[in-house]
Amino acid sequence: MSSTAPQVAAAETGAMLRALELAGLGVRGANPLVGAVLLAPDGTVLGEGYHRGAGTPHAEPAALADARERGHDARGATMVVTLEPCNHTGRTGPCSEALLDAGVARVVFAAEDVNGSASGGARRLRAAGVEAVGGVGREASLELNERWSVSVAERRPFVTLKSAQSLDGRVAAVDGTSQWITGAEARADGHRLRAIADAVLVGSGTVRDDDPRLTVRAGAAAPVSGMALRVAMGLTPVPAGAAIRGEGFIHLPTRDVGAALDQLVERGVRHLLVEGGPRIAGAFLRAGVVDELVSYVAPLVLGEGAPAFPGLGIGTLAAAPRWVLDDAGGPAVQRLGTDVRLHLRPPPGVPAASHH
Amino acid sequence: MSSTAPQVAAAETGAMLRALELAGLGVRGANPLVGAVLLAPDGTVLGEGYHRGAGTPHAEPAALADARERGHDARGATMVVTLEPCNHTGRTGPCSEALLDAGVARVVFAAEDVNGSASGGARRLRAAGVEAVGGVGREASLELNERWSVSVAERRPFVTLKSAQSLDGRVAAVDGTSQWITGAEARADGHRLRAIADAVLVGSGTVRDDDPRLTVRAGAAAPVSGMALRVAMGLTPVPAGAAIRGEGFIHLPTRDVGAALDQLVERGVRHLLVEGGPRIAGAFLRAGVVDELVSYVAPLVLGEGAPAFPGLGIGTLAAAPRWVLDDAGGPAVQRLGTDVRLHLRPPPGVPAASHH
Numbered sequence: 150m151s152s153t154a155p156q157v158a159a160a161e162t163g164a165m166l167r168a169l170e171l172a173g174l175g176v177r178g179a180n181p182l183v184g185a186v187l188l189a190p191d192g193t194v195l196g197e198g199y200h201r202g203a204g205t206p207h208a209e210p211a212a213l214a215d216a217r218e219r220g221h222d223a224r225g226a227t228m229v230v231t232l233e234p235c236n237h238t239g240r241t242g243p244c245s246e247a248l249l250d251a252g253v254a255r256v257v258f259a260a261e262d263v264n265g266s267a268s269g270g271a272r273r274l275r276a277a278g279v280e281a282v283g284g285v286g287r288e289a290s291l292e293l294n295e296r297w298s299v300s301v302a303e304r305r306p307f308v309t310l311k312s313a314q315s316l317d318g319r320v321a322a323v324d325g326t327s328q329w330i331t332g333a334e335a336r337a338d339g340h341r342l343r344a345i346a347d348a349v350l351v352g353s354g355t356v357r358d359d360d361p362r363l364t365v366r367a368g369a370a371a372p373v374s375g376m377a378l379r380v381a382m383g384l385t386p387v388p389a390g391a392a393i394r395g396e397g398f399i400h401l402p403t404r405d406v407g408a409a410l411d412q413l414v415e416r417g418v419r420h421l422l423v424e425g426g427p428r429i430a431g432a433f434l435r436a437g438v439v440d441e442l443v444s445y446v447a448p449l450v451l452g453e454g455a456p457a458f459p460g461l462g463i464g465t466l467a468a469a470p471r472w473v474l475d476d477a478g479g480p481a482v483q484r485l486g487t488d489v490r491l492h493l494r495p496p497p498g499v500p501a502a503s504h505h
Numbered sequence: 506m507s508s509t510a511p512q513v514a515a516a517e518t519g520a521m522l523r524a525l526e527l528a529g530l531g532v533r534g535a536n537p538l539v540g541a542v543l544l545a546p547d548g549t550v551l552g553e554g555y556h557r558g559a560g561t562p563h564a565e566p567a568a569l570a571d572a573r574e575r576g577h578d579a580r581g582a583t584m585v586v587t588l589e590p591c592n593h594t595g596r597t598g599p600c601s602e603a604l605l606d607a608g609v610a611r612v613v614f615a616a617e618d619v620n621g622s623a624s625g626g627a628r629r630l631r632a633a634g635v636e637a638v639g640g641v642g643r644e645a646s647l648e649l650n651e652r653w654s655v656s657v658a659e660r661r662p663f664v665t666l667k668s669a670q671s672l673d674g675r676v677a678a679v680d681g682t683s684q685w686i687t688g689a690e691a692r693a694d695g696h697r698l699r700a701i702a703d704a705v706l707v708g709s710g711t712v713r714d715d716d717p718r719l720t721v722r723a724g725a726a727a728p729v730s731g732m733a734l735r736v737a738m739g740l741t742p743v744p745a746g747a748a749i750r751g752e753g754f755i756h757l758p759t760r761d762v763g764a765a766l767d768q769l770v771e772r773g774v775r776h777l778l779v780e781g782g783p784r785i786a787g788a789f790l791r792a793g794v795v796d797e798l799v800s801y802v803a804p805l806v807l808g809e810g811a812p813a814f815p816g817l818g819i820g821t822l823a824a825a826p827r828w829v830l831d832d833a834g835g836p837a838v839q840r841l842g843t844d845v846r847l848h849l850r851p852p853p854g855v856p857a858a859s860h861h
Contacts, residue, residue: 314673314674315674315825316674316800316802316813316828316847316849317670317674317812317813317814318670318671318672318673318674318675318812318813319674321822322819322820322821322822322824322825323819323820323821324820324821324822326821326822326823327822328822330822431808434806444672446672446802446847447827448827448828448829448830448847448849449825449826449827449828450790450814450817450819450825450826450828451817451819451822451825452787452812452814452815452816452817452818452819452825453812453815453817453819454819456673456674456808456809457672457673457674458673458806458808459808459809460808461806461807461808461809462808463678463679463806463807463808463809463810464678464679464680465678465679465680465682466677466678466682466683466684466686466807467682468678469671469678469805469806469807469808470805470806471803471804471805471843472672472804472805472806473804473843474804474840474843474845481840482838482839482840482845483838484830484837484838487827487829487830489830489838489845489847491672491802491804491845493672493804
């Protein structure tokens with residue numbers, strides 16, 4: 150151990166490895182993956198917890214609750230957690246206060262909270278006389294939350310692009326028919342994506358043509374963060390009777406991806422799911438702001454019809470971005486009923502260009 | 506057991522199940538999958554074998570050789586085999602004679618040989634005084650070799666279409682660049698496909714543009730049937746110095762898929778691998794003669810460029826053939842390095858239209 154390493158007990162290092170493991174169980178989305186382990190002064194594990202997604206308890210309260218359920222007292226205990234405890238009241242109360250209320254004596258955390266509004270938890274704890282040691286397992290924690298950190302740092306929503314296409318890359322047949330290219334399992338999986346996003350966006354042309362509701366289907370896994378914001382983007386007027394309208398709907402009358410993202414992040418959207426149509430998909434890809442691509446491929450051969458990603462302006466093979474199969478959050482390549490689901494992240498070394 | 510069931514001993518039924526299992530170990534291609542188990546009169550297993558692909562021993566000689574290696578004598582034994590022993594000399598001698606030479610006393614087989622030139626083995630055996638009982642496990646054997654049987658019945662080669670494309674269904678960028686869309690692992694797998702085919706076909710336009718050699722790469726799994734015939738199809742002249750030329754090359758100057766298949770089956774081609782380009786791929790699909798589709802999908806987004814399957818004339822979604830993920834011969838969906846391999850069979854109930 151180098152002389153600059155934080156002073157922690159072996160039991161705490163072990164607990165941090167376990168906390169990182171727990172963090173990975175969380176839902177991959179815009180919220181950070183955080184795990185926590187509560188240790189007794191003698192190193193015994195009193196409780197464990199992790200963050201299950203937006204709107205659910207943070208990892209530390211989850212670990213405190215787990216300890217209570219097991220009949221353990223947190224007073225004098227050490228909280229080992231992969232991210233600096235938050236210090237703000239969002240959909241849940243500040244973790245710093247929860248730790249103080251429980252009588253935790255020491256906090257060992259991996260990475261500092263880079264989210265301006267939530268940071269400061271370590272300072273708050275120290276002011277109240279609690280030992281707070283940061284940096285243990287910092288690299289692993291940052292890696293786990295790389296995309297979330299980037300998103301916070303770039304001050305735009307983390308963008309997931311969902312695409313449902315034929316084997317030969319078409320999202321509609323020549324006559325425009327597109328329902329349904331993929332089967333029931335793939336469509337249900339798409340609804341699951343909606344359930345973990347803060348907002349779901351389609352082009353206003355798609356609203357006019359397909360009249361989607363963009364709600365999470367009843368029977369899909371219950372949304373954990375309430376219903377996502379439903380967003381129509383583009384210059385086409387949204388008809389008064391459109392199914393997308395109602396509470397939680399907004400129309401962004403712009404074709405500028407950067408401007409749309411700015412407005413969304415101002416409304417508190419941290420995770421945006423872009424569902425198309427193809428022109429919108431192409432625009433987000435061209436803007437270089439797609440952080441995650443989920444592609445449902447139906448083994449259907451259409452030959453012609455609307456292409457999945459038009460207007461990219463790629464002239465030669467060497468200029469084409471080569472996405473990477475990504476096993477984070479589940480297998481990168483999955484069979485879903487009659488179809489195939491690919492989970493992809495952007496090419497390495499080619500960070501999503503900021504629109505700022 | 507119904508009164509019409511063939512009279513076989515329990516040990517023979519068990520051996521047939523094992524023979525079917527062995528058959529499934531064979532290389533999926535144009536040759537039938539066949540397995541064989543040699544039983545002593547008391548039901549002891551003396552030897553096992555299966556057909557490993559064109560040009561290698563049939564299942565029965567393989568089982569006889571296995572018995573010999575184990576020090577067993579085949580005289581008076583029973584051969585349990587999933588397909589009626591052949592009665593013709595192809596790349597190997599007739600199995601009926603091999604069984605007679607070995608002194609086998611009884612043969613239990615599952616399905617009759619539907620291949621006109623090879624059938625008649627049971628009759629030959631009976632004429633020589635060997636008991637030959639057919640029909641045990643017939644359905645399972647036919648199912649295993651359904652596509653081979655269809656191919657023999659339709660008197661055209663079994664056609665595998667290989668395609669290498671971007672995620673969005675492009676086989677080349679706007680400027681025509683296409684080397685390489687897929688990575689090394691996918692390309693090596695493509696060479697493996699060549700190694701088990703009797704002939705490899707590309708369009709004559711592709712020959713002019715890409716000058717492919719169509720040989721099996723040194724270092725790939727050794728071809729089991731010698732080098733496949735290399736075929737250029739189409740009206741574009743094949744340049745004198747084209748890499749495809751040489752022994753084992755033919756040019757079929759036609760755009761008619763049916764005519765090309767007729768010529769190939771006359772030359773003894775039982776398994777044809779069609780490698781493109783896209784116009785050829787589209788023509789074979791349109792003709793309804795593709796029995797198997799192997800699609801390598803690179804997670805590359807090209808946006809525009811040559812489409813994988815042009816000219817199909819499909820106007821609406823309901824008219825698009827929905828291929829089926831096929832686990833025969835290995836997982837239908839496989840990750841191959843940076844890419845994904847899909848193995849597909851034609852839609853059920855829509856048999857490949859005969860060109861006759």
